[in-house]
Amino acid sequence: MSSPVRRADAAENRARIIQAARAVIASSDELRLNAIAKQAGVGQGTLYRHFPTREDLLAEVYRQDVDELVAAAPALLAEHEPVAALARWFDQVADYARVKRGVFAAVEVAVWKDLSAHSLGPIGDALTTLLDAGKADGTIRPDVDARDVILLIGYLSRLGEAEWDARARHLLDVVLDGLRRRR
Template sequence: MTAVGTPPQNGRPARRADAELNRSRILDAARACLAESGDASMQSIAKRAGIGQGTLYRHFPTREALVLEVHRHDVAELVDAAPALLAENPPREALRLWLDRLAQYGQIKSGLVGAFNTATHKQLAGEGYGPVINAITLLLDACKEAGAVREDVEAEEVLLLVGFLWRIETDDNWAVRTARMLDLVMEGLVVAQTPSAQESGV
């Protein structure tokens, strides 16, 4: 029986913690490198993560495996953000904040496209579509219940409206242009006031 305060045998928990830390560093470094260039090498990613290439390949034996994990990790974070934002903000504000996150994801995704072959790109698009639509639906339903957006708008339509996020050039004006266009999208989702309501100031 292990005495209280005795460190775990063979340092296994410590090794697991180190492995998780290295994995997190690798994903962060890969995301940054691939956002800059879809042709980023495994060597450049390892260097940015501050680890050896051997450690990198132990976690991700191929470049494709690493790129796939970066994409899936980002989609999962994006989807998980929807209920978290609703818990902390009014529905319409939560939707707008989530769209900001979608914009950031779109910026990263544009850098990843060059790293995917056609088959992989289609596979990932299929994997991510359903969860993203569910996240938008969750946000829209909350907004509709609060009377903050039109009742007839659907999640698929919102995703089509923000399709510019995958095409907009990531230059020095990216943030300003993206914010303005997302504002226009949000204005289009707002419940239209009737003439009588406008006249009464409602």
Template sequence: MPARTPRADAVVNRARIVSSARAALVASGGSVDGLRLQAVAKDARVGQGTLYRHFPTREHLVAEVYRQEMGDLVQTVPALLAEHPPLRALELWLDRLLEYARVKRGVVAAIEASAWQDLYADNEKRLDHALQTLLDEGAEAGDVREDVDATDVILLLGALSRVPEGEWVARAHTLVTVILDGLRRYR
């Protein structure tokens, strides 16, 4: 039996729920403990039954926020490269990554290890490819070092996970600026 196409209102409701959950996670500094499903449903203008039909547990909802964040992050690369020089596109993408990283902090803690590994494995190659595309375009333009690859940058970005929540605003952007400075090819 073929899968049923969801009704238009169900698609809209699901999108509003995920959007509200993302906003709540950002407002709580990525803390899943601060994610109140009743508040998410109210903000999304849906009943709790609708929320639970789409996302039976908090972990399911948080996983979908993560999945969409990853997808959005990857999908921004072509538009950024079309609108900006490669180094600026990389900078804007890394700024977007900072937003994602803040949400991810809480997501990692909230999702069971096995589910997290599945989510990450599904998206890891897409993220690496997106970042490598930005680095390759920057190298081709002569602005980014050629001896650095996506794995190098991801390892450096791992430092973001060590920034205490109370210092995130003050330090996260500084770390990304240092990484960008290290990626520049000086002529």
């Protein structure tokens, strides 16, 4: 039986590995597991115990990003008016999309399909929550739904790294402006 200290240590190692992987994905086209292990301050054996394959690690980074994005919607609505909450959520979408693009580029097609199934429903539900709040207070157009927005923001996957900083958030602002109800 494992001691509580050992389990806490393992959980901490796992979290550091995921954090290092997220940073590498966001900043590099090349994902080298030995570099991630070094950045996380763990040995390669520890990395492979937690994530036997590169795809396992990438899938976990992706799943955590989806979970964080979904959890952000109600939290943002609790603190901000609907349009401001949606704008802040879009900021998180831009960060998420940058990581997602790197993850999808590196994960095999079968894994990608599983990840897409995991994310589409919860992300659509979170977006619906934000849109419904804006519709209820009259700031969001009544004729849009989550699927419309997901289709519109799909362009993020087409932005190259060279133009990401200049265009990603600007284009999300354009989408947000199109979602606003005109009075």
